[in-house]
Amino acid sequence: MKVKPLGERVLIKRLEEESKTEGGIYLPETAKEKSHKGEVIAVGEGKKLKNGEIVALSVRKNDKVLFDKFGGTEVKIEGEEYIILKEDDILAIIEE
Amino acid sequence: MKVKPLGERVLIKRLEEESKTEGGIYLPETAKEKSHKGEVIAVGEGKKLKNGEIVALSVRKNDKVLFDKFGGTEVKIEGEEYIILKEDDILAIIEE
Amino acid sequence: MKVKPLGERVLIKRLEEESKTEGGIYLPETAKEKSHKGEVIAVGEGKKLKNGEIVALSVRKNDKVLFDKFGGTEVKIEGEEYIILKEDDILAIIEE
Amino acid sequence: MKVKPLGERVLIKRLEEESKTEGGIYLPETAKEKSHKGEVIAVGEGKKLKNGEIVALSVRKNDKVLFDKFGGTEVKIEGEEYIILKEDDILAIIEE
Amino acid sequence: MKVKPLGERVLIKRLEEESKTEGGIYLPETAKEKSHKGEVIAVGEGKKLKNGEIVALSVRKNDKVLFDKFGGTEVKIEGEEYIILKEDDILAIIEE
Amino acid sequence: MKVKPLGERVLIKRLEEESKTEGGIYLPETAKEKSHKGEVIAVGEGKKLKNGEIVALSVRKNDKVLFDKFGGTEVKIEGEEYIILKEDDILAIIEE
Amino acid sequence: MKVKPLGERVLIKRLEEESKTEGGIYLPETAKEKSHKGEVIAVGEGKKLKNGEIVALSVRKNDKVLFDKFGGTEVKIEGEEYIILKEDDILAIIEE
Numbered sequence: 083m084k085v086k087p088l089g090e091r092v093l094i095k096r097l098e099e100e101s102k103t104e105g106g107i108y109l110p111e112t113a114k115e116k117s118h119k120g121e122v123i124a125v126g127e128g129k130k131l132k133n134g135e136i137v138a139l140s141v142r143k144n145d146k147v148l149f150d151k152f153g154g155t156e157v158k159i160e161g162e163e164y165i166i167l168k169e170d171d172i173l174a175i176i177e178e
Numbered sequence: 179m180k181v182k183p184l185g186e187r188v189l190i191k192r193l194e195e196e197s198k199t200e201g202g203i204y205l206p207e208t209a210k211e212k213s214h215k216g217e218v219i220a221v222g223e224g225k226k227l228k229n230g231e232i233v234a235l236s237v238r239k240n241d242k243v244l245f246d247k248f249g250g251t252e253v254k255i256e257g258e259e260y261i262i263l264k265e266d267d268i269l270a271i272i273e274e
Numbered sequence: 275m276k277v278k279p280l281g282e283r284v285l286i287k288r289l290e291e292e293s294k295t296e297g298g299i300y301l302p303e304t305a306k307e308k309s310h311k312g313e314v315i316a317v318g319e320g321k322k323l324k325n326g327e328i329v330a331l332s333v334r335k336n337d338k339v340l341f342d343k344f345g346g347t348e349v350k351i352e353g354e355e356y357i358i359l360k361e362d363d364i365l366a367i368i369e370e
Numbered sequence: 371m372k373v374k375p376l377g378e379r380v381l382i383k384r385l386e387e388e389s390k391t392e393g394g395i396y397l398p399e400t401a402k403e404k405s406h407k408g409e410v411i412a413v414g415e416g417k418k419l420k421n422g423e424i425v426a427l428s429v430r431k432n433d434k435v436l437f438d439k440f441g442g443t444e445v446k447i448e449g450e451e452y453i454i455l456k457e458d459d460i461l462a463i464i465e466e
Numbered sequence: 467m468k469v470k471p472l473g474e475r476v477l478i479k480r481l482e483e484e485s486k487t488e489g490g491i492y493l494p495e496t497a498k499e500k501s502h503k504g505e506v507i508a509v510g511e512g513k514k515l516k517n518g519e520i521v522a523l524s525v526r527k528n529d530k531v532l533f534d535k536f537g538g539t540e541v542k543i544e545g546e547e548y549i550i551l552k553e554d555d556i557l558a559i560i561e562e
Numbered sequence: 563m564k565v566k567p568l569g570e571r572v573l574i575k576r577l578e579e580e581s582k583t584e585g586g587i588y589l590p591e592t593a594k595e596k597s598h599k600g601e602v603i604a605v606g607e608g609k610k611l612k613n614g615e616i617v618a619l620s621v622r623k624n625d626k627v628l629f630d631k632f633g634g635t636e637v638k639i640e641g642e643e644y645i646i647l648k649e650d651d652i653l654a655i656i657e658e
Numbered sequence: 659m660k661v662k663p664l665g666e667r668v669l670i671k672r673l674e675e676e677s678k679t680e681g682g683i684y685l686p687e688t689a690k691e692k693s694h695k696g697e698v699i700a701v702g703e704g705k706k707l708k709n710g711e712i713v714a715l716s717v718r719k720n721d722k723v724l725f726d727k728f729g730g731t732e733v734k735i736e737g738e739e740y741i742i743l744k745e746d747d748i749l750a751i752i753e754e
Contacts, residue, residue, distance in 0.1 A: 084273040085244070088236055091269060117733045117742070127236075134233045137710045140664055140703075148661070148733055148742070155269055157213045157244055166213070166244070166269045173667060173731055173742045177660040180369040181340070184332055187365060223332075230329045251365055253309045253340055262309070262340070262365045276465040277436070280428055283461060319428075326425045347461055349405045349436050358405070358436070358461045372561040373532070376524055379557060412558075415524075422521045443557055445501045445532055454501070454532070454557045468657040469628070472620060475653060508654075511620075518617045539653055541597045541628055550597070550628070550653045564753040565724070568716060571749060607716075614713045635749060637693045637724055646693070646724070646749045 085159055087166055090129035092141060093157075094120040094149065094165045117148045117173055123164065139169050146176040181255055183262055186225035188237060189253075190216040190245065190261045213244045213269055219260065235265050242272040277351055279358055282321035284333060285349075286312040286341065286357045309340045309365055315356065331361050338368040373447055375454055378417035380429060381445075382408040382437065382453045405436045405461055411452065427457050434464040469543055471550055474513035476525060477541075478504040478533065478549045501532045501557055507548065523553050530560040565639055567646055570609035572621060573637075574600040574629065574645045597628045597653055603644065619649050626656040661735055663742055666705035668717060669733075670696040670725065670741045693724045693749055699740065715745050722752040 087093050097119045122145040128136040141147060154167030183189050193215045218241040224232040237243060250263030279285050289311045314337040320328040333339060346359030375381050385407045410433040416424040429435060442455030471477050481503045506529040512520040525531060538551030567573050577599045602625040608616040621627060634647030663669050673695045698721040704712040717723060730743030 086271045086273060088265070088268055088270055093270065116731050130233070131710050132228055132708055134227050134231060135710060137706070150731055155212050155246055157269065169664070172664055173733065174661045174663045174669065177662060182367045182369060184361070184364050184366055189366065226329070228324055230323050230327060251308050251342055253365065277462045278465060279462045280457070280460050285462065322425070324420055326419050326423060347404050347438055349461065374559045374561060376553070376556055376558055381558065418521070420516055422515050422519060443500050443534055445557065470655045470657060472649070472652050472654055477654065514617070516612055518611050518615060539596045539630055541653065566751045566753060568745070568748050568750055573750065610713070612708055614707050614711060635692045635726055637749065 083160055085124060085157075085164075087124055087126040089126045090139065090169050091126045091166050092122055092139065092169055092172065093124040094147065094154075094167065095123050096120045096163070096165060097146070116151050118151050119176070120147055120149055120165065121145070122147060125169075129169070141169060141172060141175060146178065148173045148176060179256055181220060181253075181260075183220055183222040185222045186235065186265050187222045187262050188218055188235065188265055188268065189220040190243070190250075190263065191219050192216045192259070192261060193242070212247050214247050215242065215272070216245055216261065217242055221265075225265070237265060237268060237271060242274065244269045244272060275352055277316060277349075277356075279316055279318040281318045282331065282361050283318045283358050284314055284331065284361055284364065285316040286339065286346075286359065287315050288312045288355070288357060289338070308343050310343050311338065311368070312341055312357065313338055317361075321361070333361060333364060333367060338370065340365045340368060371448055373412060373445075373452075375412055375414040377414045378427065378457050379414045379454050380410055380427065380457055380460065381412040382435065382442075382455065383411050384408045384451070384453060385434070404439050406439050407434065407464070408437055408453065409434055413457075417457070429457060429460055429463060434466065436461045436464060467544055469508060469541075469548075471508055471510040473510045474523065474553050475510045475550050476506055476523065476553055476556065477508040478531065478538075478551065479507050480504045480547070480549060481530070500535050502535050503530065503560070504533055504549065505530055509553075513553070525553060525556055525559060530562065532557045532560060563640055565604060565637075565644075567604055567606040569606045570619065570649050571606045571646050572602055572619065572649055572652065573604040574627065574634075574647065575603050576600045576643070576645060577626070596631050598631050599626065599656070600629055600645065601626055605649075609649070621649060621652060621655060626658065628653045628656060659736055661700060661733075661740075663700055663702040665702045666715065666745050667702045667742050668698055668715065668745055668748065669700040670723065670730075670743065671699050672696045672739070672741060673722070692727050694727050695722065695752070696725055696741065697722055701745075705745070717745060717748060717751060722754065724749045724752060 085093055122141050122143055125139050125141060128138045130136055149167060150171045153171030154165045157164050157166055181189055218237050218239055221235050224234045226232055245263060246267045246269060249267030250261045253260050253262055277285055314333050314335055317331050320330045322328055341359060342363045345363030346357045349356050349358055373381055410429050410431055413427050413429060416426045418424055437455060438459045441459030442453045445452050445454055469477055506525050506527055509523050509525060512522045514520055533551060534555045537555030538549045541548050541550055565573055602621050602623055605619050608618045610616055629647060630651045633651030634645045637644050637646055661669055698717050698719055701715050704714045706712055725743060726747045729747030730741045733740050733742055
């Protein structure tokens with residue numbers, strides 16, 4: 083089964099992040115980041131401008147990205163969880 | 179009886195999804211996806227741009243799609259339940 | 275007395291729908307559709323674009339339509355109840 | 371004293387409507403219309419488009435109209451009550 | 467001291483209105499108008515369109531106007547109270 | 563240290579205003595103005611239009627202005643308090 | 659690891675500010691500024707206009723800036739905390 087995001091949407095697989103500090107200490111609310119790391123699995127064909135033109139997205143398949151925790155929709159595909167969000171909810175590309 | 183969605187709207191028949199995990203375990207809120215699977219039954223003639231032009235939709239009849247659970251309007255046609263939503267509430271096309 | 279809707283508005287006479295299931299069973303909230311069926315009685319001259327142009331509506335007099343229950347304004351004309359709504363609140367045309 | 375509405379605004383004198391049914395029966399909320407009938411007393415010079423152009427209004431002095439009960443501002447001119455609203459809050463013109 | 471409103475803003479001196487009916491009777495909420503009368507003291511140079519052009523305002527110094535009670539900002543200049551509001555909050559010009 | 567506001571923003575030093583009436587009487591809420599007086603200390607290079615062009619601001623360094631009490635952000639520079647706001651939150655220029 | 663902000667976004671490292679007055683006195687709410695100081699670590703390629711064009715940002719790497727405390731998203735990169743925000747949430751550039 084293949085999932086093709088529509089328009090300016092992107093399919094993302096969340097990458098695990100360690101949820102405790104090295105010493106295992108509880109992090110108070112203000113010290114916790116509000117973003118998640120993920121890998122781009124598939125991208126839509128682009129954003130439709132108001133004049134009907136389509137502009138290709140900036141992120142590509144396999145990009146590692148930081149995205150806003152509060153955007154997007156969770157989807158389950160063949161038992162695996164993914165997130166579909168608009169490119170505008172992606173904050174940055176991580177180059178390692 | 180035939181139903182012709184207007185403009186950028188799409189008529190969708192929801193496809194059933196199993197609501198429990200394989201072992202029948204209750205899924206906590208954060209683990210449940212917020213999207214539904216459906217089949218496109220009919221599409222509108224396209225989205226009207228601000229300059230009056232009409233741009234055809236990207237989804238087609240018979241497409242399997244993932245759509246946002248919180249968009250659209252439920253309609254009942256000859257005893258069957260459907261959903262009419264704007265194409266922008268469709269997240270992705272599923273190719274099997 | 276004749277009522278001429280303004281601009282992109284449409285005058286609709288609601289068509290009755292049976293409010294119980296065949297067996298007369300109460301329908302829980304989630305199983306009830308959120309749309310109504312109606313007949314178009316009169317249409318406005320069209321939608322005004324931002325550049326001042328007017329684009330004719332897609333629905334026509336006598337069309338049977340599905341419309342969103344939460345849009346529009348109820349009006350009473352010579353003792354009869356009607357609804358005036360913007361074409362954008364019409365979901366679909368029904369062809370029988 | 372003459373009142374000249376600005377831009378896309380219209381000055382309206384509300385026409386009385388009988389508030390009870392013929393038999394004097396109380397009307398429950400859902401059976402009461404949400405619109406009012408009025409007569410156009412004066413109109414503004416037109417709607418300003420985003421490019422600065424002005425487009426004349428569709429309603430004219432002496433037109434009988436239906437308007438949304440929740441739009442506009444009440445004004446009192448020489449002891450008489452009127453309503454000033456934007457043309458977009460006028461639902462329809464009544465031709466008798 | 468001279469006050470020059472910026473852009474599409476207008477400086478207005480409110481004109482007193484008698485707050486009781488002729489017979490001194492208390493007016494219930496629904497019978498009270500929601501607008502005020504004022505005199506234009508100074509006007510800004512005009513409204514900036516999205517393309518950067520400036521369009522002169524329709525009201526002029528000394529115009530008597532009706533304006534929405536809920537728009538604008540109160541300012542005190544040399545002990546006197548005024549209101550600065552955008553022209554769009556002015557409902558009508560009064561010609562006496 | 564020099565602070566250069568970005569785009570359509572303006573750096574303002576608030577000018578003191580006497581907070582009591584001449585006789586020292588308490589002013590009820592409705593009689594208190596909702597604006598403040600200030601001096602323009604620095605201005606951004608201008609407002610970016612939707613087409614990417616930049617239009618210079620109307621206010622200049624040293625202008626005395628009235629601004630809306632509820633707009634802008636307080637900043638502290640070398641121990642002194644200032645306000646940075648968008649030109650659109652400036653109501654008027656005071657010429658003395 | 660390198661982080662490349664997307665579009666009109668900027669990666670910022672917050673600069674510490676002393677949170678007490680010189681005498682160590684508690685500052686009441688109204689006397690506390692609502693902005694933060696930071697250093698620009700990386701910038702996106704620019705803001706996408708509605709017509710698809712990209713306009714370069716005004717801030718550059720190494721700029722010291724004042725930004726709104728309530729904008730942006732906190733991110734943690736290799737144990738260090740950063741903020742990613744849209745250029746429009748940057749108030750001013752500090753030149754020392």
